Amino acid sequence: MKTIRLIAEEHLTYVPHHVAEHLGLFERQGLAIEVNYDSGPGGSWLADVLAEGKADIARGGVWIPLMYRGRLEELRIFTQLCGFNTQVLIAREPYLNFQWSDLYEKKVLLPAGSTSQWMFLKGVLRENGIDLSRIQFIRDLDEATTTRLWRGGFTDFYLTYSPLADALLMEGFHLAADLSVVAGEVPWSVYYTTPRFLAGNRTELTSFVRALSEASEWIGAHTPEEIANLISPDFQTIPIPVLTAAVQRMRSHQTWSADMSVRREPFMRYQGMIAAYGLIDAPVAYNDIIDTISI
Template identity: 35%
Template sequence: MSRPPCAAPVYLPEYVAREFGFYEDEGLDFSRSAPDDWTRVLTDLDTGEATAALGGLWVPAMYHGRGRELIAFAQLNGVNPKGLVTREPSAGFGLKDLEGKVVLAPGAGGTAPYVHTAGLMRRAGVDMSQVRWIRDLSGAMLTEMFLNGAGDALVTDAVNGAFLQRAGTAHIAFRHDEAGGAMPNSVYYTSREVLDRDDKVVWRFCRALQRAYDWLKEHEAAQLTDLLKREWPQLDTEFLITVVDGLRASGLWDDIRVDEQGFAEWMLILAEDGLIDEPMPYAALVDPRPAAEAAAVGS
């Protein structure tokens, strides 16, 4: 598995599946890599270094008909675990409050933080000509800049936002995962050749992942204390448990099947921003069979 780096535990089901031996039960020797330059995942797929990649659905969408045919087969995040933070509490905050403001949106690891936020803003009736952006830099850099006075709002992941609010250095004004609707934010994608392999490696991976989803639905995050402490030692574990339970409740890990309505809405937003020429049909980018079979077994 190759995937872009992620600073927050929004990929927790992968860790749960490893922790409880779900991969081993499917005969999988699972490992992951997170290259600093996320585009390395495409090379890893080409060379066979990786069986699948985890990333934004915008990658298969943008490449479709343009040199690479990448097929998504499951989602890890069914909503976008991002949020907007401001320096001061914003009671009754609405996205139109961003008019006349400067918004910092990281983009070094992908385009979704800006593009999805902008799409939600357009749907809320924001006059986008009245919003200025600082974009395409790393999340760490923009967070540091924001905490030292740059801009008026910062797009950040939900975990980072929770810790910033706890520290009193920022306040959560908007949560994409709570107010933005279904959105296949992180999906697994691979080549058609891998999907058609006789060893059914993708199907077996989905079954292991589904078991992790089922486990997270049935157990509170406190039962993962040792795992959370081991994987994210730099974060306060007790508070992280509370944050993870909030992510569980938000629907982040509800379903490994790529949501068709969320897919369609995301395609519209990508087309509006010019990343693709027009919205694409679900069947062009998604093979639903592995996740559907796993979900049926899990139920």
């Protein structure tokens, strides 16, 4: 049994990993996955933990290995877990046909530390010709505070993830836009590692990706209720109806692809947004940082 140490952000968007764990798919591939969910500043601790040799692989956004490349660490992205940004823009009032221009002269609330979320939203708005100076964004407060403020009547829109988004919709707030639907494909969550670990453990990483692919196929063949019940021990603070609704949302939008590959066009598009934001000087060639594990 080969042990792989994973350092990871934790969001409900990573359902296939939880499914693979509960179905024993990693074990069937001869793997024991040790997961560390220790938090850090804005996701950047993931690459730091890899550099310190305290983990073998990391799960998070593509912007971290891109930003570190040529400056701090050379990292390689070897597979993709989420192919869409699953965030939801919640509105206080109903919109029958929401347009991005409906944000003009409004306040939009985002939690602090949401670097990739803000960077992507900003990029999408610019793609759609939106004048950001006409929208007031508030993104300096932690999520617990923003959620309480939202429920208390603060701001016109709130950008958040499931399951909080689904809970707020059940409370009577309104869906303005689901970014999985309106913002296009993007390599939102990936796994990456050091070139040395990738070179020395390609067989094991292939088994790892195969287990995730099998989990994604299982998700496609089962109901949201079955999926939610399977992974519920990992999300005990989330009521089953909310968990089910969140899984249904992400499953219906094909968030998880069974081939687990990082597609070139969405990757290059996202790099343009990352460069415009200033985290990288310019987009890099696909093969300079993507080393897809084929299964």
